[in-house]
Amino acid sequence: MLLGYLLCPGKTFAQHYLDIQARADTDKIRIGEHVKLELSARVQLEGLKGASFKVFFPSLPDSFSHFEVVNRSELDTATAPGEKFFKQTVTVTSFDSGRWEIPALKFEVFSVTDGSYDSVFTQPVFIDVNTVAVDTTKAFKPIKAVKGVAWNLLDYWLYLVIGAVAVLLIIGLIWYFRKKPVKAPVVTGPVESPYDMAMRQLQELKGEKLWEQGDIKQYYTRLTDILRNYFEHQFGIAALEQTSAELLQNIKPVTILNQQRDKLQTILIIADLAKFAKMQPTPQEHEDCLTKATEIVTWTKPAVVREAQPGEAPKQQP
Known part of the structure; x- marks a missing residue:
């Protein structure tokens, strides 16, 4: 090689x-x-x-x-x-x-x-x-004292400029916020109540005719979401995050809502079968679920406080 x-x-x-x-x-x-x-x-x-x-x-x-x-x-x-x-x-x-x-x-x-x-x-x-050579024959020299340096304004010019800019910035912000006009509060219209919202959405769902067009899953998804949103805003139940079984269990403390338990259970069962088991409910069952949802919302409608007359305590009418 x-x-x-x-x-x-x-x-x-x-x-x-x-x-x-x-x-x-x-x-x-x-x-x-x-x-x-x-x-x-x-x-x-x-x-x-x-x-x-x-x-x-x-x-x-x-x-x-x-x-x-x-x-x-x-x-x-x-x-x-x-x-x-x-x-x-x-x-x-x-x-x-x-x-x-x-x-x-x-x-x-x-x-x-x-x-x-x-x-x-x-x-x-x-x-x-x-190593560094050290002459040991010579005597040690005393330590010299620290020498002071005369104060010079120019040595601190940068700090003075920064301080002046900071002071001017603070003064400008104070003047701006004092002169800033106070915006008048925005007056908005009356907020839609959970009951009115649910009733409106149920009417809109009826008018969309989803199940008539064959969109069964979307129909029952919208229907159950309307009820769950209503329960959450009206009764404080975290209905959107619960399964059907958990929702039926958690409405028990709400007496007026628990009175409609059978109707709600029927709607949830048919909706789950239609959404997850691909069951095809009959047209009568579609209409019946929407009717039951309307009855649940109507039954649980909150009482209206009648305006009190002068010298009269407020009364609540059913």
Whole structure:
């Protein structure tokens, strides 16, 4: 295999066609200073005779052998006649004093042409990490007092501008709300009572002739929704959220409504069969359900308070 032959130890071809280096910009630093470690690989293309290859640079961990990686540059490539260059700069530092070694780094080379694979190692790099020199022969100097800085209005101009804008904004809002005309209350007409609404909707349902047109499910859905809305607004029963069985159970405390329990049960049974079981009630049953719904609403119509005459207490008529 061509690449294996070129990189094989003891062969001069490896030294001639592939040159790798790990070079530091300095060999002495003080604690915390940076070292730029330049990793490079140079490949002589002429000797490879058209072989396709890939070079993989060393993968340094974030912390290793008393060193910490500060930054990694992108891999830079360049091509010259007969040569190809690869370069990456890794910035490292150390916070331990002493002479430390950046160990030999492994470059990996893979031949796409014949699938051969090999690795080459650099020489280790030694870095001396020194502490800051302190002259112990000199006497300690006293701590200097804190010096005051003269107050300057220009140093606070931004805060003054913000404060002035805030004050002007508050004054403007106060003036606006004081001058804002008070809108006269909107007088609306009388609100339709639950009874009147239910009776109107039942008459509208009768006029729509839904069951005559074959829309049985929509007819019973509208009919039961009218009753449930009426119960909810007139008696405070959450009828829209209850099943038929729950609704029949919850009308028991309302005496006047419970008196119409049998009619309501008949309507709910036929409606559920028509909506969910696809039963086809007879025309007589359609009309009978609408009649029973009208009778339920009429029976439970709230009493009217007759207007009291002067000196007379209000009386409630049935």
